[in-house]
Amino acid sequence: MPLNEHSTATALSKIEDNxxxxxxxxxxxxxxSRFKPAIFQTVEQDARRYNQQNGITGTxxxxxxxxxxxxxxxxxxxxxxxxxxxxxxxHKEAKILIVQPIEQREFSNWGMRLMFLERWxxxxxxxxxxDTLSRFLxxxxxxxxxxxxxxxxxxxxxxxxxxxxxxxxxxxNALGNMIQHVVGPHQAFILVxxxxxxxxxxxxxxxxxxxxx
Numbered sequence: 001m002p003l004n005e006h007s008t009a010t011a012l013s014k015i016e017d018n019x020x021x022x023x024x025x026x027x028x029x030x031x032x033s034r035f036k037p038a039i040f041q042t043v044e045q046d047a048r049r050y051n052q053q054n055g056i057t058g059t060x061x062x063x064x065x066x067x068x069x070x071x072x073x074x075x076x077x078x079x080x081x082x083x084x085x086x087x088x089x090x091h092k093e094a095k096i097l098i099v100q101p102i103e104q105r106e107f108s109n110w111g112m113r114l115m116f117l118e119r120w121x122x123x124x125x126x127x128x129x130x131d132t133l134s135r136f137l138x139x140x141x142x143x144x145x146x147x148x149x150x151x152x153x154x155x156x157x158x159x160x161x162x163x164x165x166x167x168x169x170x171x172x173n174a175l176g177n178m179i180q181h182v183v184g185p186h187q188a189f190i191l192v193x194x195x196x197x198x199x200x201x202x203x204x205x206x207x208x209x210x211x212x213x
Contacts, residue, residue, distance in 0.1 A: 008082075008096045015101050017076040022106075024070045024098040024149055026141035027091040034065070043090065044114040050081070057107045059156065063117030063139030067091055070098075070153060072105045095142055097149040106157065115156065132158055 015021060047060055047069075056073035069085075071078055086094050116122075117139040122130065132155045141149065 008099050011099050012075060012079065015075050017074070019075050019101045020072065020103070020105070021075045021078055022070065022072050022098060022100055022102045023078055023082065023096070024068065024153070025085065025094050025096050026144070027067045027069075027085075027094040028142065029062075029065050029067065030090060030092050033090050048113075054081075056081070057105050057110055059107055059110055059113060059115060061115045061117055061139070061141075061156070063137070066139055066141055068097075068139075068141040068149075068152075070107065072102065072107055075101075093142065097141065097144060098146055106153065115159075130159060 012021075044060060051057065051071075051073075054073065054077045056071055056077060058070040058072050061068040071081070117133065117137060119127065119130075119134075119137055133152075136152050136155065141152070144152070
């Protein structure tokens with residue numbers, strides 16, 4: 001476990017091994033992983049399989065290049081998983097937001113499902129039921145404190161159908177975040193707008209060059 005997570009280790013040391021624990025962390029998708037849209041499906045499948053075998057429940061959220069994962073289970077089960085999380089090279093800058101004993105699970109009916117916190121990729125139906133998530137967008141969980149994290153967890157429990165997008169949408173999102181990572185958010189916006197303007201101009205030129213019957 002990273003040195004800056006000594007506080008997490010200290011908190012866990014005070015909890016009995018069989019106690020039920022909630023652990024929430026945030027992290028960022030690595031630059032290399034941004035070129036692999038299928039990574040989301042792989043991460044979800046791996047998490048679902050492991051969690052079902054070890055009695056872990058929770059949710060995995062992604063947006064704006066960042067992950068937030070909430071895990072609920074016995075301390076003795078979560079402890080080795082925590083080390084694996086920090087060692088996973090698919091993400092970076094993992095930061096523990098919450099680690100505490102709990103009396104009951106809040107995500108007992110979820111198992112593990114992936115939520116995409118990218119409003120522009122949502123369907124109209126999803127947008128209608130996800131208004132409660134608006135104040136958490138753009139999604140930046142790494143900047144949240146414990147109170148904000150708990151408010152977000154309460155908000156997503158009200159969502160009946162988790163926001164989900166097709167892989168093509170994920171690809172566009174990953175590309176957009178990659179561009180933003182390289183040139184910055186404002187430059188990325190200008191770059192995208194410039195490309196669209198050029199494509200529009202080309203379309204107009206081609207339109208006028210077509211022969212008329």
